[in-house]
Amino acid sequence: MQQKKAEEKEKKPKFFINDHADILTEILKRLDGPSLGVAACVCRLWCAIARNDSLWEHLCFRHVASPPPSSVRPVVLALGGYKRLYMVCVRPVLTRLGHSDLVRRRVWTRDEVQLSLSLFCVDYYERRLGGASASSLMFLCKPVNV
């Protein structure tokens, strides 16, 4: 009896996703923003992986028609990283423009990327300025009058 169980155990390959961080990363790369946020709450390992900025970079530019030039990455990293870029600029811009009647496509244009980056830069600067309030991008969070 015990022999049978041991055999069965040997036959079934044990696959535990947490043992394979690279596969996990590949899977998480394909999630959308909210799902990625949820995934980060699962366990410590997932949280650490989800914090990986390259995941968010993938998320930010997934919809871009052509991949952004290599000079973008250092700039974005200097200004706060892709996760912040996504949270502060990309997500609101996508949702806002997605709802507008003019834009119904899922693919970004370079102009939209450029605009997001500019706004991101302004956000960075404003945070450094301090003073009144660092809410230059608050307008992105306000509801749109339909």
Place this chain on the structure above:
Amino acid sequence: MNNKRSHQESAGGAGYGGIGKGHECSSTSSGKAKMWDEEQDAGGGGMDELLEVLGYKVKSSEMADVAEKLEQLEMAMGTTLHLPGDTVHFNPSDLSGWVQSMLTELNNPAANLDILDHPVLQSHRVDDPLLAPAESSSVSTVGFSNSRQQQIETTQSSRVYNDDSEYDLRAIPGSAAYPQTQEKESNRKRLKTSSGSSNSLPPPTLLPSSQPIGTVAEPTRPVILVDSQETGVRLVHTLLACAEAVQQDNLKLADALVKHVHVLAASQAGAMGKVAGYFAEALARRIYRIYPQDSLSVSYSDMLQRYFYETCPYLKFAHFTANQAILEAFATASRVHVIDFGLKEGMQWPALIQALALRPGGPPAFRLTGIGPPQPDNTDALQQVGWKLAQLADAIGVEFHFRGFVANSLADIEPSMLDLGPADTEAVAVNSVFELHRLLARPGAIDKVLSSIKAMRPKIVTLVEQEANHNGPVFLDRFTEALHYYSSLFDSMEGSGLVPPTDDQLMSEMYLGRQICNVVASEGADRVERHETLTQWRARMGSASFEPVHLGSNAFKQASMLLALFAGGDGYRVEENNGCLMLGWHTRRLIATSAWQPATESH
């Protein structure tokens, strides 16, 4: 029959324009006057036939009076929340008597209604030129766009000035004074001044003479009112009447009117009430000569502008479009130099630095010269800003140099101060966002600055200005234009959908309120908010030998996208106008971005 009507108000209630005689207005004015004459001949006792058909009995001679009372009644009913229900009103077909009975009822309960009932509602009196001039004891000019007004003279206009009543609000046009159709104007003209026949007249109501005969005080362009309700229109009219009184130096009347505006504005919700409040305050300052201290605090106004930057897209639009033009002009340069005429907090430059960093081919060396006013506490605000920008540039890998210049006026800056190298070593851009118009306050300043700009040999000059003419010679014109302009601005800010308004919104409104105060209350060198339209700036730049540089489609796209992101984005409009971009709210254009370069010598 009409015993109750004891006092014959000597004003024409033009509000009845729709009753009966309206359809006759399409004929020429002389034709109308003739018809009027015929009715005169028919005798004062004759009933108005048209109304009689409807079942109302009104004497033709009393038409004006009845109309005015109807207007009063409407006003009174509008302001009281309840109508007394005890009294029995007899004979409503006797319009005059019925209205009078309603009015006496409404007048009695609330004493403060008197203010609104009595003199306010008396409309213009019109002199019918066909009556012998001796008959009418008072005349006034009415309306603005009917050329017949020119024949009317103002007599005995000094009487109204002697009235010591604080509530002499007779100058306020009644609700009939909508500058809408020619029809109504002509109607007013036909009203008889019944003063000739009546003996027991109160001092005739007089209007101060309106604008210099011949000039059209009321804008001939369509009047776009923000609030179409009754009180909103009344508010606008009261403001305009007050401004007119100020224009004519009738300060007592203006004072009474401005107080009335405050009352009306307090009850008006929304953008219109706020705008009216600011304009009323500005008018009060002008009347009492309490001019605001312009140099109160530079950092305060910078802070206000920061709120304005955050809550609405105007400054962002300005920055993004100007940056795009500069970026395109700097496409191939390896060293670039931007001269900013109004650095403030430098909010424009992070985006440009970032765009330069991502430029294909790598970033150029970026030099920024910022000009700003002296700070009252002698802190070097410019250097602080420069330092922060340097940190940003360092973080993203752009070579950056900064120099700040403190100057009271742009005219004090000499090109030689700026350390400009020879033309081929660096590309120069001059940037002015809402700065150049201030120079128009001092004669000669703008020309000096424009020639200084040329001496800097810029590759491009970006100019962003308010799209409005707030620099006309006539105060009333400026006032009217400003009222419409800031109404649109406030209206656009109202669309953010936040109730109650946040601090940000309030601060932004205060930012605009200071501009309003300057446009209305200041004069001479203090009045620095001398906005001019794009057309006027084009002429100015052209005659200073600048030729336009067209803003490309990239700028247009960026601007459109930016606006689509804003809450209430439906109302904003970007339009292209001969290579310049304009941002507007619905149909009203508000700011304009244009780009220039020194004219190339091609002779």
